[in-house]
Amino acid sequence: MKFKIPFLDLARFPEELKNSLREKFSEMLDKGLFSGGNEVFKFENKLALYQKTPFAVACANGTDALEIALRVLKIGQGDEVIVPAISWVSTAEAVCLVGAKPIFIDVDLSGLMDISKLDLVITSRTKAIIPVHLYGQMVDMPSIMQFVKNKPIKVIEDAAQAFGSHLKGRPAGTWGDIGCLSFYPSKNLGALGEAGALISQNPTFETELRAYINHGQLLRDEHFLVGKNARMDSLQASFLNVLFECFEEWQQNRSYLAEVYWESLKDMAWLNLPRKTLNGTYNFHLFTIQTAFRNQLKDFLNNAGIQSIIHYPTPIPKMKPYFDSITYPNAERICNEILSLPLNPWLTENEVNYICEVIKKFNPNLSS
Ligand SMILES: Cc1ncc(COP(=O)(O)O)c(C=O)c1O
The missing domain is CATH 3.90.1150.10 (Aspartate Aminotransferase, domain 1)
Incomplete structure (x- = not known):
C-alpha cells in the first residue's frame, strides 16, 4: 500500500546529502578499500567524542554489540540476565546466543524496565542487567547503578534506540559497564545498511571488544580468543561520517x-x-x-x-x-x-x- 504519509521514507534525504553520499561512494570505490581503514577509525573517534567515552568500537550491528558485550563480561552458560519484557527481540536473543538465560521483568507504563521489581527476580545466578532505553526514553540509570553497587552484577545498556539521549548530561550507553548502539537505517543516526557500536567508560574493555569483533585477533593471524566477524563495513563507516554531520x-x-x-x-x-x-x-x-x-x-x-x-x-x-x-x-x-x-x-x-x-x-x- 502506498501511503500519503509513510512512517519513514529514507528516499526523502535532501538531494544535496544524496550527492555527498554518492561522492563518498565514488571515493571509496576509487580507493578500493572495503574493510577497516581510515573511515572506520574516523567514525569511532567521532563517536567517542560525542559520547564522551575514552573509546568506541564500531561493529556490524546492534545485536552483535549486545552479544559481544555479554561475552566480554564473561556471561554465558548457567548465568541469568535480567531484561525488560518489552524490547526489540535482540535484547533477549543476544542473551540466549551466549548460552545464558533471559529473566524477564515487567515494564512501567512508559515501556521501561520497572526497576522496583529487580529485587523480585534477582538470584545468585544473576550476572547482568540489560536496561533498554526504549523509544529513546532513558531508564533511570542512577537507580540501576545504585542497585548493582557492591553486587557481582554487570550492566549492559541497550542504547540501540537512544543515540542522542542524555540523562544528567551523560549520554545513553555510558552509564553501565558497556553500552550498545545500533545505526540501523531507521535509527536517529542510521547507516545505509547494518551498523552498530560498543562504548564504555572503562578502557580495559577495549582490547577484548576489538578482538571479539575481529575473529579474536588484534593483529592478523594472531588469534587469542574465539571471536566472530562483526566488523563494521568501511562503506557504512564512510556513509555514517557524512550523515553524522x-x-x-x-x-x-x-x-x-x-x-x-x-x-x-x-x-x-x-x-x-x-x-x-x-x-x-x-x-x-x-x-x-x-x-x-x-x-x-x-x-x-x-x-x-x-x-x-x-x-x-x-x-x-x-x-x-x-x-x-x-x-x-x-x-x-x-x-x-x-x-x-x-x-x-x-x-x-x-x-x-x-x-x-x-x-x-x-x-x-x-x-x-
Ligand atoms: C532496543 C534494540 N535493541 C537492539 C537492536 C538491535 O540492533 P540491530 O538491528 O542493529 O542489530 C535494536 C534494533 O532495532 C533495538 O531497537
Whole structure:
C-alpha cells in the first residue's frame, strides 16, 4: 500500500546529502578499500567524542554489540540476565546466543524496565542487567547503578534506540559497564545498511571488544580468543561520517515536530502521550501514543493514508522461543495499546498537523 504519509521514507534525504553520499561512494570505490581503514577509525573517534567515552568500537550491528558485550563480561552458560519484557527481540536473543538465560521483568507504563521489581527476580545466578532505553526514553540509570553497587552484577545498556539521549548530561550507553548502539537505517543516526557500536567508560574493555569483533585477533593471524566477524563495513563507516554531520540539525527537526504533536494532542482524553518525552532526556526516536482504541485508530489512520507502526505487538516472554508462563500486566497492556506515529527529520510540519487533525476526527465512541 502506498501511503500519503509513510512512517519513514529514507528516499526523502535532501538531494544535496544524496550527492555527498554518492561522492563518498565514488571515493571509496576509487580507493578500493572495503574493510577497516581510515573511515572506520574516523567514525569511532567521532563517536567517542560525542559520547564522551575514552573509546568506541564500531561493529556490524546492534545485536552483535549486545552479544559481544555479554561475552566480554564473561556471561554465558548457567548465568541469568535480567531484561525488560518489552524490547526489540535482540535484547533477549543476544542473551540466549551466549548460552545464558533471559529473566524477564515487567515494564512501567512508559515501556521501561520497572526497576522496583529487580529485587523480585534477582538470584545468585544473576550476572547482568540489560536496561533498554526504549523509544529513546532513558531508564533511570542512577537507580540501576545504585542497585548493582557492591553486587557481582554487570550492566549492559541497550542504547540501540537512544543515540542522542542524555540523562544528567551523560549520554545513553555510558552509564553501565558497556553500552550498545545500533545505526540501523531507521535509527536517529542510521547507516545505509547494518551498523552498530560498543562504548564504555572503562578502557580495559577495549582490547577484548576489538578482538571479539575481529575473529579474536588484534593483529592478523594472531588469534587469542574465539571471536566472530562483526566488523563494521568501511562503506557504512564512510556513509555514517557524512550523515553524522547532519545529526544535530535532524535532532532539532525531530524535537520541533514532537512538540507540534504534543501541543496539538495533549487534550485528547482517550489518548496517552509519551510523558517521558518531557523530562529532557529523550532523543525523539519514536513518538509512541497509547490508547485502548489502538487497532481502530491504526485503521483510521491507514484509511487517511497515514502509516503507523506498533513497537511492539508481543512481549518477548510471550514469543515462542522465549516463552514463560508469568504474566507481565504492563507489558501486555502496552503491547495492546501502543502506536508509533511518524516522527522523522524529513516530515513536514504540515504533515504532522494533518496527522493530528485526522486523530482529532477519530471518535473512539464509534469504534468497536
Ligand atoms: C532496543 C534494540 N535493541 C537492539 C537492536 C538491535 O540492533 P540491530 O538491528 O542493529 O542489530 C535494536 C534494533 O532495532 C533495538 O531497537
